[in-house]
Amino acid sequence: MPGMDMAWLPAQVLVFERGWLSSNNVLLLGREDAVLVDTGYCTHAAQTLALVGDALEGRPLHRIVNTHLHSDHCGGNAALQQAYPGLRTSIPAGELAAVRAWDDGALTYASTGQQCPRFLATDGLRPGDTLTMGDLPWEVHGAPGHDPQELMLRQPDHGILISADALWQNGYGVVFPELEGEPGFEDVGRTLDLIERLRPRVIIPGHGGIFTDVEQALARARRRLAHQCADPQAHAWHALKVLLKFKLLEQGRMPSSSLLSWASAMPYAAGLGSRYFEGEPVASLVERALGSLMKSGALRREGQDVIDC
Ligand SMILES: [Zn+2]
Incomplete structure (x- = not known):
């Protein structure tokens, strides 16, 4: 929600x-245009729409x-495109074909x-590009690891880094390529090294509050990465719980049976059993993960339903 510590940011940057x-x-918010990074x-x-509309006070959103x-990160694109006709939508260039075909x-x-x-993409962004947002120049940096196409945005004069899911104050996003048997941990390490070299003064992460203790955040992230590299099964287990918790955040509550059939049909979960859990059937894997989420208080059971906490 707005109202967080914005003291580190110039007035035209609202988080x-x-x-x-x-x-x-x-x-x-620039003098002539308004740009929104990520849409929920x-x-x-x-x-x-309400947050953006209130801040724009009748002005249009341009990009x-x-x-x-x-x-x-892009689930609000379609609604915004409807609300602001002619809106330009810039995405990582490597995803243009997939979006145009809606694959x-x-x-x-x-x-x-x-x-x-489904939304429309008008153009692609590549590492090395520069864009103007809020009348300030921003550099585009590649940040593979959590997602191979992920980009970060850096404003050099103010030392701001929009880090997406490559670095949060306490960790970073699931390393999705690893779940499909593609290497991702090394990319995470290289992206953390890049963040260190960019020396941001303040980070606007994809989730959680903005932060300035970048060195500590990098140290925490590197410890986490070392654990994950040493124990990829633990990372896969964490990923499954993240996907289940996300579904419950979306639904609020679900009958156990629907949750199980949803999870069983989810390709990521099916692959996890064979790749990391000695072929354990997906239903048993999901039951165990739900048990663990309930034990930690992230979910609870009420009759036949599973409920988000
Ligand atoms: Zn993400």
Whole structure:
């Protein structure tokens, strides 16, 4: 929600801190134009429109920039495109073909069982590009690891880094390529090294509050990465719990049977059993993961239903 510590940011950079279902949104208000970085999850689209509309006070939004195309970062694109006709939508260049064909396998919505209303992309962004947002120049940096196409945005004069899911104050996003048997941990390490070299003064992450203790955050992230490299099964287990918790954040409550059939049909979960858990059937894997989420208080059971806490 707005009202967080913005003292580190110039006045034309507004951060809407959301939660875990919707990524944070950054609204950059220039004299002539307005740009929104990331748009949240689709079930929160009305709230995204309200936050943006209130801040714009009747002015139009000109451009969306997506750091990457996970459903919690671009799920508001379609609603914003409807509300602001002619809106330019810039996405990682490597995703242009998948978006134009709306290939929901390549875009991960099928793999994760998440929703994302179809939207249009007008142009692609590449590492090395520079864009103007809020009358300030921003550099585009590649940040593979959590997602191979992920981008970060850096404003050098103010030392601001929009880090998406490459670095949070306490960790970073699931390393999705690893779940499909593709290497990702090394990319995470290289991206953390890049962040260190960029020496940001303040980081606007994809989730959670903005922060300035960058060195400590990098140290925490590197410890986490060392654990994950040493124990990829633990990373896969964490990823499964993240996907289940995300579904419950989306739904609020679900009958156990629907949750199980949803999870069993989710390609990511099916692959995890054979890749990391000695072929354990997906239903048993999901039951165990739900048990663990209940034990930690992230979910609870009420009769036949599983409920988000
Ligand atoms: Zn993500």
